[in-house]
Structures are given as structure tokens and as C-alpha cells.
Amino acid sequence: MPLELNSSAPGFEDAFKDLLAAKREIQEDVQNSVAAILADVRERGDAAVLEHTARFDRVTLTADTMRVTAAEIDAALASIDPGLLQALELAAERIEDFHRRQKPDALSYTDHAGVRLGARWTSIGAVGLYVPGGTAAYPSSVLMNALPAKVAGVERVTMVVPTPDGKLNPLVLAAAKLAGVTEIYRIGGAQAVGALAYGTATIGAVDKIVGPGNAYVAAAKRQVFGTVGIDMIAGPSEILVVADAANDPAWIAADLLSQAEHDTSAQAILITDDGAFAEAVKRAVDGHLKTLPRAAIAGESWRGHGAIIVVSKLDDAIPLVDRLAPEHLELAVAEPDALAARIRNAGAIFLGRHTPEAIGDYVAGPNHVLPTARSARFSSGLNLLDFMKRTTLVGCDPGALAAIGPAAVALANAEGLGAHALSVSIRLNGAPQ
Amino acid sequence: MPLELNSSAPGFEDAFKDLLAAKREIQEDVQNSVAAILADVRERGDAAVLEHTARFDRVTLTADTMRVTAAEIDAALASIDPGLLQALELAAERIEDFHRRQKPDALSYTDHAGVRLGARWTSIGAVGLYVPGGTAAYPSSVLMNALPAKVAGVERVTMVVPTPDGKLNPLVLAAAKLAGVTEIYRIGGAQAVGALAYGTATIGAVDKIVGPGNAYVAAAKRQVFGTVGIDMIAGPSEILVVADAANDPAWIAADLLSQAEHDTSAQAILITDDGAFAEAVKRAVDGHLKTLPRAAIAGESWRGHGAIIVVSKLDDAIPLVDRLAPEHLELAVAEPDALAARIRNAGAIFLGRHTPEAIGDYVAGPNHVLPTARSARFSSGLNLLDFMKRTTLVGCDPGALAAIGPAAVALANAEGLGAHALSVSIRLNGAPQ
Numbered sequence: 001m002p003l004e005l006n007s008s009a010p011g012f013e014d015a016f017k018d019l020l021a022a023k024r025e026i027q028e029d030v031q032n033s034v035a036a037i038l039a040d041v042r043e044r045g046d047a048a049v050l051e052h053t054a055r056f057d058r059v060t061l062t063a064d065t066m067r068v069t070a071a072e073i074d075a076a077l078a079s080i081d082p083g084l085l086q087a088l089e090l091a092a093e094r095i096e097d098f099h100r101r102q103k104p105d106a107l108s109y110t111d112h113a114g115v116r117l118g119a120r121w122t123s124i125g126a127v128g129l130y131v132p133g134g135t136a137a138y139p140s141s142v143l144m145n146a147l148p149a150k151v152a153g154v155e156r157v158t159m160v161v162p163t164p165d166g167k168l169n170p171l172v173l174a175a176a177k178l179a180g181v182t183e184i185y186r187i188g189g190a191q192a193v194g195a196l197a198y199g200t201a202t203i204g205a206v207d208k209i210v211g212p213g214n215a216y217v218a219a220a221k222r223q224v225f226g227t228v229g230i231d232m233i234a235g236p237s238e239i240l241v242v243a244d245a246a247n248d249p250a251w252i253a254a255d256l257l258s259q260a261e262h263d264t265s266a267q268a269i270l271i272t273d274d275g276a277f278a279e280a281v282k283r284a285v286d287g288h289l290k291t292l293p294r295a296a297i298a299g300e301s302w303r304g305h306g307a308i309i310v311v312s313k314l315d316d317a318i319p320l321v322d323r324l325a326p327e328h329l330e331l332a333v334a335e336p337d338a339l340a341a342r343i344r345n346a347g348a349i350f351l352g353r354h355t356p357e358a359i360g361d362y363v364a365g366p367n368h369v370l371p372t373a374r375s376a377r378f379s380s381g382l383n384l385l386d387f388m389k390r391t392t393l394v395g396c397d398p399g400a401l402a403a404i405g406p407a408a409v410a411l412a413n414a415e416g417l418g419a420h421a422l423s424v425s426i427r428l429n430g431a432p433q
Numbered sequence: 434m435p436l437e438l439n440s441s442a443p444g445f446e447d448a449f450k451d452l453l454a455a456k457r458e459i460q461e462d463v464q465n466s467v468a469a470i471l472a473d474v475r476e477r478g479d480a481a482v483l484e485h486t487a488r489f490d491r492v493t494l495t496a497d498t499m500r501v502t503a504a505e506i507d508a509a510l511a512s513i514d515p516g517l518l519q520a521l522e523l524a525a526e527r528i529e530d531f532h533r534r535q536k537p538d539a540l541s542y543t544d545h546a547g548v549r550l551g552a553r554w555t556s557i558g559a560v561g562l563y564v565p566g567g568t569a570a571y572p573s574s575v576l577m578n579a580l581p582a583k584v585a586g587v588e589r590v591t592m593v594v595p596t597p598d599g600k601l602n603p604l605v606l607a608a609a610k611l612a613g614v615t616e617i618y619r620i621g622g623a624q625a626v627g628a629l630a631y632g633t634a635t636i637g638a639v640d641k642i643v644g645p646g647n648a649y650v651a652a653a654k655r656q657v658f659g660t661v662g663i664d665m666i667a668g669p670s671e672i673l674v675v676a677d678a679a680n681d682p683a684w685i686a687a688d689l690l691s692q693a694e695h696d697t698s699a700q701a702i703l704i705t706d707d708g709a710f711a712e713a714v715k716r717a718v719d720g721h722l723k724t725l726p727r728a729a730i731a732g733e734s735w736r737g738h739g740a741i742i743v744v745s746k747l748d749d750a751i752p753l754v755d756r757l758a759p760e761h762l763e764l765a766v767a768e769p770d771a772l773a774a775r776i777r778n779a780g781a782i783f784l785g786r787h788t789p790e791a792i793g794d795y796v797a798g799p800n801h802v803l804p805t806a807r808s809a810r811f812s813s814g815l816n817l818l819d820f821m822k823r824t825t826l827v828g829c830d831p832g833a834l835a836a837i838g839p840a841a842v843a844l845a846n847a848e849g850l851g852a853h854a855l856s857v858s859i860r861l862n863g864a865p866q
Contacts, residue, residue, distance in 0.1 A: 084847055087840035094837070098550060101542075107534055116784065117531060117798055122777050124811050125755075138848050171847060208811040226666075229811030233659075254856035261852040293851040322558075340826065344555050351549065351828035354860055358853040359829060362841040365550055366825035378557050378641040378662030380823035390813035392799035393773065395784035396792060404527070407520035408795040414517055414604060415571050418726040419694040423687035423789040 002282070002306030006275075007316055016309075020323060020374070024236055024265040024305055028215040031223075034190045038223055041194030046201050052191035057133075057164045061186065063202045068173065068184040076173035085174065091363045092143050092178045098365030099151045102384040108393075113403040116395035121388045123153035124229070126204065128196035129181065130211035130221075131172055133162035133188055139175035140361060144368050144382065145211050146179035152387035157181050158206055160196065162188020188213075193220035197228045210386070212369075231386060232379060235372035236265035239357055240326035240346075242317050242339070243281075245274035247332045247353055253284035255330055258358045260301035261294040267305040269324065271317045278308045318342050325376040328357045347376045401427055435715070435739030439708075440749055449742075453756060453807070457669055457698040457738055461648040464656075467623045471656055474627030479635050485624035490566070490597045494619065496635045501606065501617040509606035518607065524796045525576050525611045531798030532584045535817040541826075546836040549828035554821045556586035557662070559637065561629035562614065563644035563654075564605055566595035566621050572608035573794060577801050577815065578644050579612035585820035590614050591639055593629065595621020621646075626653035630661045643819070645802075664819060665812060668805035669698035672790055673759035673779075675750050675772070676714075678707035680765045680786055686717035688763055691791045693734035694727040700738040702757065704750045711741045751775050758809040761790045780809045834860055 005015050040048040046063045054060050080088070108118040127149045131142055142159070149157045159176055161168065163186045176184055185203060187195065193213075199205030208229035209221055221230045239259035243252050256268035272278050285302060289295045311317050314333060321329060325345035333339055336351040343349070347370030350357050361368045369382035396404075405424045412420035438448050473481040479496045487493050513521070541551040560582045564575055575592070582590045592609055594601065596619045609617055618636060620628065626646075632638030641662035642654055654663045672692035676685050689701035705711050718735060722728045744750050747766060754762060758778035766772055769784040776782070780803030783790050794801045802815035829837075838857045845853035 084843055087843040087847075090837065090840045091844060094544075097544070101540055102552070104537075109534075111527075111530070111798075115797060119535070119799070119816075125777060140844055140848065226806065226808070229808070248859075251856070251859055254852060254859050257852035258850070258856040261850060288852065288855065292855065293849065298852055336828065344558060345822075346824050348825045348827070351826060352830070354831050354834045355827055355829045356856040356860060358845060358850075358856045359834065359838065359841050360825075360827050361853060362844045363837045364548060364827040364829075365544075366552070366827060371822075373659065375659065375662070376822065376824070378822060381825060383552075383823060385818070389778075389804075389809065389811060390816060391779050391809070392781045392793075392814060393784060394781070394788055394793050394797040394799060395769070396788040396797075397785070398787050401787045401792065404523065404796045405792065407523045408792050410517055410520040411524060411573055411795045412791060414520075415573065416726065417691070417694060417791075419687060419690035419721065419731055420791040420794060422721065422725065423684070423691040423791045426681075426684055426687050427787055427789060 002302055002308055005307065005309045007309060007311045007320070016320065016323075019307060022305070024267060030215050030219050034216055034219040034223060037190040038194040038220060041191055041200070042198045049187055049191045049195050049200060052189065053187050056189050057162050059163055059166050059186070066185045066187060066202055068186055070182065073173050073177050073182065073184065076170035077177050079170050080174050088139060088143070088175060088178055091140065092147060094363055094365040095143055095147045095367070096151060099148045099367070099384050104385060104388070114397060114400035115404060116393070118393040119390055120393065121390050123155070123388050124207050125154070126156040126158065126206040127154045127387060128206040128209040129157060129159045130192065130209060130213050130217055131159055131161040132213055133164050134167070137161065137169040137172045139169070139171040140368065141212060142172055142175035143179055146176065146181050148367065148382060148384050149387045150180050152384050154387050156183065156204070156206070158196065158203070159184045160187050160192040162186070162192065188217070190216045190220035193217060193224060197224035210382070231369070231382060232371060232375070234369065236267065237262045238267045238327040238372055239330065240269045240271065240321060240324055240328070241330040241332060242271045242314065242321065243277070243330070243332040244272065244314060244334065245277040246334065247277070249277060249280035249284040250287070251353070251356070252281050252332060253288055255356050256281070256285060256306065257288055257292065257298045257302065258356065259328065260306065261292065261298035264297055264300040264304065266301045268302060269307045269309065269326070271309045271311060271320060273311050273314050275310050278310055282308065314339065321346065325374040327370045327372045327376065328360070330355070330357055345376045347371045347381050434736055435741055438740065438742045440742060440744045440753070449753065452740060455738070457700060463648050463652050467649055467652040467656060470623040471627040471653060474624050474633070475631045478633035482620055482624045482628050482633060485622065486620050489622050490595050492596055492599050492619070499618050499620060499635055501619055503615065506606050506610050506615065506617070509603035510610050512603050513607050521572060521576070521608060521611055524573065525580060527796055527798040528576055528580045528800070529584060532581045532800070532817050537818060537821070547830060547833035548837060549826070551826040552823055553826065554823050556588070556821050557640050558587070559589040559591065559639040560587045560820060561639040561642040562590060562592045563625065563642060563646050563650055564592055564594040565646055566597050567600070570594065570602040570605045572602070572604040573801065574645060575605055575608035576612055579609065579614050581800065581815060581817050582820045583613050585817050587820050589616065589637070589639070591629065591636070592617045593620050593625040595619070595625065621650070623649045623653035626650060626657060630657035643815070664802070664815060665804060665808070667802065669700065670695040671700045671760040671805055672763065673702045673704065673754060673757055673761070674763040674765060675704045675747065675754065676710070676763070676765040677705065677747060677767065678710040679767065680710070682710060682713035682717040683720070684786070684789070685765060686714050686721055688789050689714070689718060689739065690721055690725065690731045690735065691789065692761065693739065694725065694731035697730055697733040697737065699734045701735060702740045702742065702759070704742045704744060704753060706744050706747050708743050711743055715741065747772065754779065758807040760803045760805045760809065761793070763788070763790055778809045780804045780814050
């Protein structure tokens with residue numbers, strides 16, 4: 001059964017701390033096998049990638065057949081039900097539009113000392129997108145990872161997707177095509193991460209790798225970090241719903257289950273100011289679980305990690321939300337904007353009774369790759385800036401250097417760094433202009 | 434002797450690849466001892482921090498004396514030479530001014546489907562700043578790490594600095610005070626990182642830890658990542674100077690040595706289109722090395738990791754720069770802006786003959802914490818956004834949900850996620866508003 005807490009009850013603080021500290025994931029220790037695969041790919045390139053693919057995915061490929069052909073991609077797109085294709089297109093348009101509005105401004109000015117200063121953003125040159133195979137192959141994830149890269153101006157976006165037993169979800173290829181990704185290799189696991197990080201004769205090395213994956217993929221991304229950039233390593237999904245008694249309990253129950261159904265390690269939490277409403281939501285959850293296709297997973301998540309917290313008044317929810325720092329926060333209350341303005345930590349906020357979190361998973365526009373496991377305290381969801389980087393610029397003429405140079409010389413000498421001081425002072429002391 | 438390459442010579446590509454792949458750092462394996470210290474601090478709090486401090490720093494503290502007092506901070510500030518204090522103040526003002534101009538804009542609009550969309554930035558709640566002790570205690574680093582946090586609006590900035598044998602650089606305390614940091618603990622190493630990440634009875638836990646440190650500190654930051662955010666793990670410093678023959682060789686030689694003197698693992702590279710100028714710079718380096726206080730370190734770095742690359746024309750430097758992706762790039766050429774515009778990968782660019790890199794280490798304004806080891810291909814220097822995070826917002830009314838909800842239902846069903854579909858469809862089917 002889900003944990004039930006009342007914020008006014010004795011012992012609440014300790015129980016809440018336990019909830020915050022609870023680990024929901026079992027970390028599989030795959031470090032050593034991943035390190036061996038990466039070293040092998042680094043050394044032997046394509047040959048290693050092909051052998052590991054044969055072993056893990058039971059697929060025999062050659063350097064020539066690793067890449068998905070344009071004809072296969074087109075065929076996948078053509079095979080999609082037209083209604084579904086329209087839905088994918090609407091999602092792609094809306095995601096692209098939202099991310100296009102995030103373009104950062106360059107900075108460029110000359111200050112009163114005559115120093116020219118600036119900062120500019122450039123796109124990353126090449127990005128690798130990992131897409132899981134099998135049941136976890138979500139076309140929505142392809143759009144959410146590939147479109148921001150395209151909008152940022154990344155010139156080369158390369159996708160890898162394993163095809164266990166040769167199976168490849170046509171929706172994934174269709175989403176890739178809609179997002180403008182046409183360089184796709186049917187490989188996965190640590191070997192695919194290694195190919196992207198180090199490059200092989202067939203697959204050019206990239207500068208950054210993004211996208212979700214299993215324990216092997218996550219470990220491989222951590223190990224190649226430094227050689228390439230990586231995105232966050234996402235944990236199991238979470239939803240926190242703050243709801244008053246004016247909601248339909250069946251709606252809120254569906255919202256809680258929409259994250260619980262992802263994974264038995266997912267977490268759904270309800271905070272409400274009404275004990276009777278909490279009971280009604282609990283009953284509605286049990287009702288939905290009788291009919292949902294993924295009821296077994298959702299039920300296990302809800303019973304194992306779900307929680308209901310009853311507070312005396314909605315304001316009392318605010319510090320609890322900030323400490324939980326949820327990936328997804330639904331504010332199903334009368335004045336959601338006012339409440340949202342008082343909350344610091346959340347990956348994404350869904351405002352009001354008619355904004356189920358799932359709308360953000362697909363078509364709202366903002367990214368659905370969001371910080372989990374309380375990391376919204378210090379990090380952000382995937383966005384355009386994850387595919388760009390910033391270079392600062394400084395330009396002095398002799399006058400500007402004369403204005404600020406002596407302070408640099410004083411500080412360099414105080415830090416005992418004589419060559420730093422010399423590189424400034426040599427230009428100040430009447431040397432040729 | 435530094436490596437000498439000519440981009441037109443046979444075998445250049447292989448030699449350049451070796452230069453790119455060269456590892457300059459010896460990774461000390463301190464994983465297990467760091468893990469033990471962190472576990473101890475997590476379990477025993479202050480007591481563990483104090484014991485490890487006694488052992489590593491040879492300083493006996495209590496929970497009450499761990500914190501540097503306001504009187505000590507004021508005394509340190511009062512002890513600074515007035516000229517040096519003015520230099521620190523100028524640096525602080527300029528750094529603060531540059532970072533203040535980076536404040537990101539919030540996004541808020543309603544699209545044609547009636548969906549309210551937005552993104553807002555909030556500061557991180559609490560940040561821990563690690564400052565190394567002993568000779569590597571640089572007041573400029575305190576300013577560069579603390580001021581962006583303050584400008585971002587971080588409410589609590591907590592500094593830790595080890596005091597081996599009780600010694601603490603007064604300049605570090607003075608810089609902290611100028612940056613508005615007054616919560617300072619005289620602890621360091623993995624135990625200080627653990628105290629910041631997990632909190633103790635005396636030291637409140639933070640949300641993110643930034644700042645440079647030795648192998649123990651770097652390993653500890655990696656291990657607590659997830660519990661808290663961390664900044665990049667910086668490698669040895671680097672400078673790449675692109676210079677034509679119109680420069681004074683002695684100036685360019687000083688610039689190369691200004692990074693070489695940091696560390697025997699540092700790297701200084703010159704690219705020039707003139708072989709005679711290259712020779713002149715080499716001679717000038719040898720000349721400077723006769724007088725510089727840190728000549729032993731700078732010389733070892735220059736001989737072990739330095740390089741001079743002669744290209745036929747300056748344009749040929751551009752792809753080499755992008756592949757090296759240097760932390761610091763100096764463009765000591767006639768038209769530095771035009772050249773800078775064609776370069777993608779560099780942490781910071783210094784424009785023209787009168788802009789030595791060291792000006793950026795202290796007083797220019799942009800941050801001196803910059804991506805090393807070719808990571809400027811995918812990452813940026815420390816900036817205001819490192820102390821903020823972004824929350825996206827979505828708000829639908831019944832009409833907006835009716836407009837985009839059916840597409841979400843179609844995609845959720847295609848992905849086999851029935852509760853996702855239900856959470857939208859239950860609101861579309863005439864349920865109470």
C-alpha cells in the first residue's frame with residue numbers, strides 16, 4: 001500500500017526524511033564488463049562493435065549493413081497509420097517551436113575602461129543520440145532528444161538503436177525522419193556508446209552523447225564522459241500532484257498512475273489538504289488498476305513507492321515540494337500560478353486541473369527529459385543550451401590594458417605567478433605597439 | 434624540448450592526432466579511500482570530519498572552532514596591502530559586472546492552440562565552494578566561483594578551505610569577504626566534500642559543490658554527484674596562441690609560459706605561419722626561463738607538453754584550433770575578430786596583440802574557470818547559469834486540452850502507455866469541468 005503521512009502528526013519529519021532518502025533503484029554493477037567492451041571498441045573499432053552486437057542482440061551485421069538505409073527509413077514512415085503520423089507531426093512542430101524560442105543571446109560591449117567583452121554561443125559539432133530498443137523504444141523520446149539538437153544547429157546528429165533479434169520499431173525511424181535524423185546505426189549497448197565516443201571506420205566520433213538507456217548504457221556514458229559530453233543519467237520517473245478537494249479523484253488517480261506505469265521503480269506522490277479526497281483518490285487508483293494494460297507495473301510502483309501526504313492547508317505543501325524537488329509537479333488547485341510562483345524546485349510544472357502531466361510527455365512542447373531523484377534542486381530539463389556551448393571574448397587595446405593591467409600584475413604577483421605578471425607587464429612597459 | 438610540427442610535412446596528421454590524444458595527467462586511484470571517508474562523514478557527521486581533518490591537515494578542531502569567525506575574516510581583510518586590496522576590488526567589480534549581464538530571460542506565452550507555455554529560471558538554494566589550501570589557494574579563484582553564485586541569487590554560499598598545519602592565506606579570506614561569503618569552514622579534502630553533500634550537525638547540506646581541488650577532492654565530487662550537483666572536474670591548464678610574425682616574440686613567449694607555470698602537466702601550444710618567428714619565440718622562452726620564479730615548473734611543462742606548429746597560412750590554423758578545442762585561445766594577429774568568428778571550439782578567446790591571457794585570469798570580467806582537455810567541444814566555462822536551474826510550465830484550459838489532447842492520447846496508446854492516455858482522455862470525455 002502507498003505510504004500515508006499527515007504533516008501535522010508526530011513523527012512526520014522523520015518519516016518524510018525517510019521518503020526523501022529512499023533509494024528506488026538497484027544499481028547493477030556492470031562497470032567492469034562495460035570497461036572491457038569500451039576498450040575493445042576503442043582498439044578494434046567496427047570489428048568489436050559487430051561482435052558485441054552479434055553476442056548481445058543476436059543480429060549478424062557487417063560494416064555495410066550497420067547503417068539503416070534511406071529506403072528502410074522511408075518505408076517505416078510510409079507504414080505508419082495516418083492519424084498517428086499526424087500526432088507525431090503535431091508533437092514535432094510543437095517541440096520545435098518551444099525550443100526555437102530558447103535561443104540564447106550573444107553578449108558584446110565595450111566597457112568604460114575600453115575593454116571589449118563578449119560571450120557567444122555556438123552549437124556542438126556532432127551529437128550522438130542513444131535510443132533504447134525493444135519495448136522501451138519511444139518515438140516521443142526521439143523527438144525530445146533530436147529536435148533540440150537540430151534547433152541548436154548541430155550539424156551532425158547520429159542515432160544508434162539496438163535491434164534485438166532484428167526487430168526495430170518503425171515509429172522510432174519515423175520520428176527520427178521527422179526530426180531530420182538520417183544517420184542511424186542498428187547497434188546498442190556499451191558498444192554503441194563506445195563507437196560514438198571513439199569513432200570507428202564506419203561511424204564518425206561525436207562530441208556529445210544524449211538519450212536514455214539501460215544500466216550498461218548509463219555506465220558506458222559515465223565512463224566515456226570527458227572524451228565526449230553526456231546528458232544527465234536519468235533515474236526512474238516521478239510525479240508529485242498537489243490537489244485540493246475540488247478535483248475529480250478519478251482524474252488525479254489517472255495522473256498518479258501515468259508515471260507509476262513507467263516502471264516498478266517509478267514514484268507517484270499526492271499531497272492534498274483533504275483527507276477524504278485522499279481516500280477517494282486511493283479508491284480511484286484501485287479502480288483504474290482493474291482495467292489498465294500496465295496495471296501490474298503501475299500497481300507495484302504505487303504500492304512500493306507511492307505516497308499520500310495530507311497537509312492542513314495547501315501552503316504547507318510548498319516546503320515539502322521544494323524538498324522533494326519532483327521531476328513532474330502537477331498543481332491541480334484553484335490558483336495554480338500563485339502556488340507555482342512560490343515553488344523553487346521542480347523539473348516541470350503543470351498548471352491547473354486540465355493539464356495532466358502526460359500532455360507534457362508528448363505534445364505540449366517543453367522537453368520531457370527532466371531531472372529526477374531530487375536533482376531539480378540543482379539541474380534543469382534538457383533544453384537548447386545542452387546542445388550549445390559558450391565562448392567568452394576579451395579584447396584590449398594598449399589603453400584598455402593600461403587601465404586594468406596593473407591590477408592583474410599585482411594579483412599575479414600576490415599569487416606567486418611570475419609569468420602571468422610578466423605577460424601583462426611586458427606589454428605595459430613601452431614595448432613596441 | 435617542445436614538439437615541433439609543420440602542417441605541410443608528411444606524417445603531420447598522425448603526429449597531430451598523437452598530440453590530441455596525449456594524456457598529461459596521471460590519475461591517482463583514490464576511489465576506495467575517498468569512498469570510505471565519505472561513508473564515514475555520512476554516518477558520523479562532525480566527529481568524522483574532525484578526525485579526518487586532524488589526520489590529513491594536522492589541525493585539531495572542534496565543532497565550535499571549525500568555522501572561521503567574523504573577527505578572523507575582518508582581520509584578514511585589514512591585513513592586506515592597500516594596493517593589493519584595490520586590485521582585488523577591481524577584479525570583484527569587473528567579474529560581478531560581466532556576470533550580471535548574463536541573467537537569462539524567462540519565457541511566457543500562450544500559443545495559438547490556447548496552451549500557456551513558459552520557462553523560468555531560479556537560483557540554486559545553497560552552494561558549497563571548495564577552495565584548495567596551501568600554495569594553490571588563489572584569491573582569484575574565490576572571486577570567480579563565489580561571485581557568479583551571488584549574482585545568480587544563491588541565498589547560501591558556504592566555503593570550505595583546508596588549513597594544513599593551521600595555515601590559512603589571508604588573501605583567500607579577504608576575497609571571500611569581498612564576494613559576500615561569510616560562512617567559511619577550515620576543512621578540506623573528501624571529508625569537506627562529504628560534509629557539504631550530506632550535511633553535519635554544524636554544516637548544513639548544500640545543493641551543489643563547485644571549485645577546484647586535488648585528486649581526493651575530484652574523486653569525492655564525482656562520488657557525491659547525484660546527491661548534489663557538481664561543476665566540471667578541471668584538468669591541467671592549457672593555452673593555444675595563434676600568432677603571426679608581426680608580434681614581439683618575447684610577449685608571446687611570456688604568454689605561453691603564463692600557463693606552463695601553473696603545473697608541470699599544463700600545456701602551451703603556438704601556431705604560427707612563420708618558421709623564423711617560431712624560432713624566435715623558442716629563444717625568448719628560454720630567455721624568460723632564466724629569470725622567472727616558477728621556471729622549473731614552467732620549463733618542465735614546456736619541454737614535456739609544449740608544441741609549436743608552423744602552418745602555411747593562418748587560415749590553416751582554424752581546423753587545428755577546433756580539434757584542439759583549447760581552454761584559452763589567444764589570437765595575436767592583425768584581424769583577430771575575423772579569425773575568431775571562424776572558430777567553433779574554445780573556452781575563451783583573447784583578441785589581438787594587447788590581450789594576454791593572464792588579463793582574463795584576474796580582471797577582465799569573464800570567468801577563468803574554463804573547459805580543459807578538449808571539452809570546449811561540448812561544454813562552457815563557469816557562468817551564471819551554473820548557479821541557476823530552469824523549470825518549464827504548461828497550462829491548459831479545457832479548450833487547449835481539447836486541441837492537443839487527442840494527439841497525446843494517440844501517441845500514448847502507440848507507446849503502450851494506457852494510464853498516460855487515460856489521464857488525458859478522462860478529461861476530454863465530458864467529465865465535470
